[in-house]
Amino acid sequence: MSERVKVTIDGISVEVEQGTTILNAARLIGGEIVPPAMCYYSKLEGSGGKCRTCLVKVSKGSEKDPRPMPKLVASCRTTVMEGMEVQNITSPEVKEARKGVVELLLINHPLDCPVCDQAGECHLQDLSYEHGSAATRYEFDRRSFERRDIGDKIQLHMTRCILCYRCVYVADQITDRREHGVLGRGDAAEISTYIEKAIENDFSGNVIDVCPVGALTDRTFRFKNRVWFTKPVDAHCNCDKCSGKVTLWYKGEDVIRVTARKDEYGEVESFICNDCRFEKKKTSDWVIEGPRKISKHSVISANHYEQLAPPPVIRKNPALKEANKEQFERVIRY
Amino acid sequence: MESLSNRKKVLEQKPMTFGEKIYLPSIAKGLAITFKHIFKKRETIFYPEQERPVSENWRGLHSLKRDEQGRERCTACGLCALACPAEAITMTAAERKKGEEGLYREEKYAAVYEINMLRCIFCGLCEEACPKEAIYLDGPFLEADYLRKDFIFGKDKLVEEPLKS
Known part of the structure; x- marks a missing residue:
């Protein structure tokens, strides 16, 4: 029954199924026209619509009703229509609005990136680097909270939270009771477990992965190292609870952190259980698949020279080829 | 070939x-120049005792600063080590305990901070990177110095003297 509709995003046409959101249609095209998303998470039902970073301009509503939409719309919540034309990065209005959204997200966010363990893989960092302004106009005290522990493995820094609700949806999805939610309203809203109760669930550690900022972090990784000094390696294990597909973060010989595998939008491929995440921190627990590919724009790939691009003289001269044999072999193995 | 500069x-x-063959006039001329320099102003200085003034943007040995309350400013964020083109800097972070607020400015501090001075090229990028x-x-x-290991400067050599109250 699914009808295919044609939608044009920044001049690029794509055919998608009816009921797809603009954001997902843009992700089908890929590249830099994909609106950033802080709260939308494709694996979590009902997420999205909170952060407004994915705002786009609909310059033509549909084939039947070609009027543009009066305001910018959140692309994660707006479904496509036949003949819809969307502007994202081609619209200065969208860019301006996004800058405003980033400024509002940063109003209460402490700039403690040098201390924060998420730095280097933080979506808010990327977003504000790309869309935000360098200075703040906010003159008042930022709201601050005490650091709290949720269980013995997860730590909550409410100060850093941007209230994207992703972790709430994770908690809703993995349990049938409501264990984790948002208390308070407006400026007083905060993520919390009721009466500081630990989430007793095998998949509760996934709130760390879904958190776009450093609000929920791994206590076993706290201050261990900066992410860009660690080496990500794909590995798997036979786990009866989860898929067992993870990324191990090595520092030297030690696994200092285990996370699920995140794709280019920072979304995990599959949720992993707490045993895999917190307990199995030895190389012998895992079957190594190979180094994880990290975007070259990420700070994590800084100073990692995986691809050898030898000058022609080395490629042609047999003696030099022999001398650099080890490096060539390493490139082939990767 | 014809010279391009004509010089x-x-x-x-x-x-x-x-x-010219007997060399004596040349020797006398040379010695005269040498003796003349005895009475001229000396161009060199006795280095360890005397030091030349350095320019404003001089880059010498590193020092880890303290803030106005005498707390260590470094929070072990690793940006200096990331910026370092010679990979001379290593550090280990630690969490500040209760009661150490007077020692460290931030929640996290560098428990170990080492700069290998033999690797360091004194480019100053760490200085620029530091937030x-x-x-x-x-x-x-x-x-x-005599031993390579003595060129790895730890916090004992890098951190500024504590404030005198």
């Missing part, structure tokens, strides 16, 4: 005259 001098090799204004290359020259 090339072509030297002619003539056979030496008798005066906490904790590291400055305002020290003197690197002094000579």
Whole structure:
């Protein structure tokens, strides 16, 4: 029954199924026209619509009703229509609005990136680097909270939270009771477990992965190292609870952190259980698949020279080829 | 080939005259120059005792700074080590305990902070990268030593003297 509709995003046409959101249609095209998303998470039902970073301009509503939409719309919540034309990065209005959204997200966010363990893989960092302004106009005290522990493995820094609700949806999805939610309203809203109760669930550690900022972090990784000094390696294990597909973060010989595998939008491929995440921190627990590919724009790939691009003289001269044999072999193995 | 700059001098090799062959006038001339320099102002200085003034943007040995309350500014964020083109900097972070608020400015601090001075090229990128204004290359020259391990400077050599109250 699914009808295919044609939608044009920044001049690029794509055919998608009816009921797809603009954001997902843009992700089908890929590249830099994909609106950033802080709260939308494709694996979590009902997420999205909170952060407004994915705002786009609909310059033509549909084939039947070609009027543009009066305001910018959140692309994660707006479904496509036949003949819809969307502007994202081609619209200065969208860019301006996004800058405003980033400024509002940063109003209460402490700039403690040098201390924060998420730095280097933080979506808010990327977003504000790309869309935000360098200075703040906010003159008042930022709201601050005490650091709290949720269980013995997860730590909550409410100060850093941007209230994207992703972790709430994770908690809703993995349990049938409501264990984790948002208390308070407006400026007083905060993520919390009721009466500081630990989430007793095998998949509760996934709130760390879904958190776009450093609000929920791994206590076993706290201050261990900066992410860009660690080496990500794909590995798997036979786990009866989860898929067992993870990324191990090595520092030297030690696994200092285990996370699920995140794709280019920072979304995990599959949720992993707490045993895999917190307990199995030895190389012998895992079957190594190979180094994880990290975007070259990420700070994590800084100073990692995986691809050898030898000058022609080395490629042609047999003696030099022999001398650099080890490096060539390493490139082939990767 | 024709010189492009026209400044090339072509030297002619003539056979030496008798005066040149006995060398004595040349020796006397050379010694005269040497003796003349005894009475001139000395161009060198006695380095360890005396030091030349350095320029404003001089980059010498690193020092880890303290803030106005005498707390260590470094928070072990690792940006200096990331910026370092010579990979001379390593550090280990630790969490500040209760009661150490007077020692460290931030929640996290560098428990170990080492700079390998043999690797360091004194480019100053760590200084530029530091978000906490904790590291400055305002020290003197690197002094000579005998062992390689003595060139790895730890916090004992890098951190500024505590404030005197």
